[in-house]
Structures are given as structure tokens and as C-alpha cells.
Amino acid sequence: MELKILNWRCIADKKIELSKKINIFFGKNSTGKSSVAYAIYMLGRLHEKDPESLVSSLFGERLQSLVRIENGDRKYPLELSLKSDDKESSITIDSDGLKVKKKDQIWSETHMAIAGRYGLLLTYSSLSDFLGSVMKGEVSKEEKEVAIRLLSVFLPFIDIFLKSPLLAPLPIFIEEILKACGVKVKPEKKEFGIGAFEFEPLVFASSTLLKYYDMINKNLELTVKEAPSGLVDSAILNLIVSKAEKKSLIVIEEPEEHKNPVMQIELMKNLIKAVKEKDLTLVFTTHSEIIIHSILKEIEEGDISSDDVKLHYFIRSEQEPWTEIKEINVHEDGSLEEPLEDFIEATVKVF
Secondary structure: OOEEEEEEOEEEEEEEEEEOOOEEEOOOOOOOOOHHHHHHHHHHHHOOOOOHHHHHHHHOOOHHHEEEOOEEEOOOOEEEEEEOEEEEEEEEHHHHHHEEEEEEOOOOOOEOOOOOOOHHHHHHHHHHHHHHHHHHHHHHHHHHHHOOOOOOOOHHHHHHHHHHHOOOOHHHHHHHHHOOOOOOOOOOOOOOEEEEEEHHHHHHHHHHHHHHEEEOOOEEEEOOOOOOOHHHHHHHHHHHHHHHHOOOEEEEOOOOOOOOHHHHHHHHHHHHHHHHHHHHHEEEEOHHHHHHHHHHHHOOOOOOOHHHEEEEEEOOOOOOOOEEEEEOOOOOOOEEOOHHHHHHHHHHHOO
8 A cells, every 4th residue: 555645744745655454653752653644544534524524523623724834834735645456545735725536445444543542531431420320310319400400501512522623633532432332423313412422322332331350350340440541441442443344444543552561462462363353454653662572573473474564663853844754674584674763762861
């Protein structure tokens, strides 16, 4: 697959060869990893959602505002395009406005697990648990009356709040977690609703379907607030991957969030197993050397091929403000053609 990016945020002009299996983007903060990952996600969803809506949900901005700026001027055209065999998706903004091109659907579905998932789920769960307690009568009569009065005032604004561009990319997270739990994002009938989201499934999704158990006492079920953050984050990722259709794209920002090295290794094993069973395409953005070496270890052990993995190093500095992307070749035994520079630099500074 070939991804072409022109005048998109901090990227001037790049072509990137992507694997149909596993793609790893690593580099220092603010080097453009998420910009590229989000571009891939957007191109994967063009068959179901317009670019402006996607940009609003992901960035809280208009597409026009994400055109690269150099010396105070926006550089046109902005172009994002992805080609895979005879399939193609592209977005172009030039002097004539926005153009969208879709030639067949590249993936059956497209999913994203954004960074900060645990905190978002905790907030989301607290809201739904509060509303659920009110409806089920688990609060006193006086508290319920106060809650209902508050709800009558604020309920019309909750949907706007949850889907507001100001909270981007929260709308994408809400959509993904509801879809993974089998909840319709836009139900035809709303008995009690938060805008486009049906209320009962909101509580059901966050409190019932996502289950967490103590790592030692397997019979001890925990709530999202009681469970360790790494366990909750792993559950979110595993749920999205397990519910995705075959031949789907899944973009995961920082899969290492809240996890110790051993848990990171186990997560990668599970995800690679899903790639093989469901023919998935995975895109990771990461700051973790463990994530990268976990995948390289799977190559060494023969569970995946080096041809299935593309490793891209993102570089950007004050002297060179436009992102450079260097592919690091992976050998058949899982070794690398060159070292991982950032991690060597960190080791030297620490030791």
C-alpha cells in the first residue's frame, strides 16, 4: 500500500510504503506520528463519513485549518491518498475547494483506539453510572428529585457536549466503544436518550460488557474504577479488535499506555494473533521500545514474517520543521538494519 501526504499539518511531501499487516510509527513527541495515523484512519472511512465530519471529530478543527503553514501562508494543494492494489481513497483541497475520490473500499471496517482511553472511559463510565443510578432509584427521593431537575436542564446539552469539536477526539472514542459493545450509535428509537446515543446501552456498555477481574483472584470482578488502569486499557483494545470484522484497519495510539513491559509483550502477542486470524491491518504509534521488540521477537520466532512489518522512524526539529520519515528495514530473523536512535540516546543519557 502506498500512502501519499502533501501539505498536511507538519508534513510537506511524503510517500510511505505501508504493510497490509503491521505498521509501527515511532519517534519523539510532535514528530507527526498521529498526523499520519489519523490520515490513514480518515482515508479508511471515506466510504461512510465525509472528511469534514471526521476532521471535526478527530481534531476539533475544519479541514482547511490543517493545511500546512509555511512563513504564514497555507500551502496548497493539501492531498491525502492511499492506494492498495486497484483500490484508492483520496482527499484533495486546492483553489477549487474539496475533492474526495473513492474507488472501492480498502478495508471492511476502520477503527481507532485513541490515546488517553482509560481516562476517557473513566469519565464516560461515571456519567453513565450516575444517570443509571437515578433511573434505577438507587439514590434517595430527595437526591433523585434534584438529579431529575438537573437532568431536565442539562440533558439537551449533553449530546452536544459529548460530540463537541472542543472535546476531540472524544467523539471518536465514544463511537468506537459503543460499536464494539454492539450498541447502535444512531438508534432508530430513543426511549430515553442523550441525543443520538440511547441511554440504557450507555450504562450497559460501560458497566456490564467491559468486565475486569483481579489478576490473582480470578473470581473477583472489579468495576472500571477499581480495576488497574493497564487492565482496563487492555480490555478496551482487546474488545475493539475482537469485535472488528475480518480485513479491518485498526489504528492504535500508544498501545503501551498504563502497562508494564510484561503486559505490553502479552498484548502484542494477542494483537498479532488477531492479525493472522482476521487478516487485519494494524497501525501503531508508540514511544515504547518494548512494543517494537515484542513484534520483532514474533518475527524471530516465526509467528509473522518480516515482510508483514513496516517500521517507520519520524524525525523533526527546529532546524528541520517538516517531518522526515525513515523506514528501518527488518531482517528475516527479526533484527534491524540500523539501531533505534531515540532509545539508544535515552540509554546513554540514563546510564
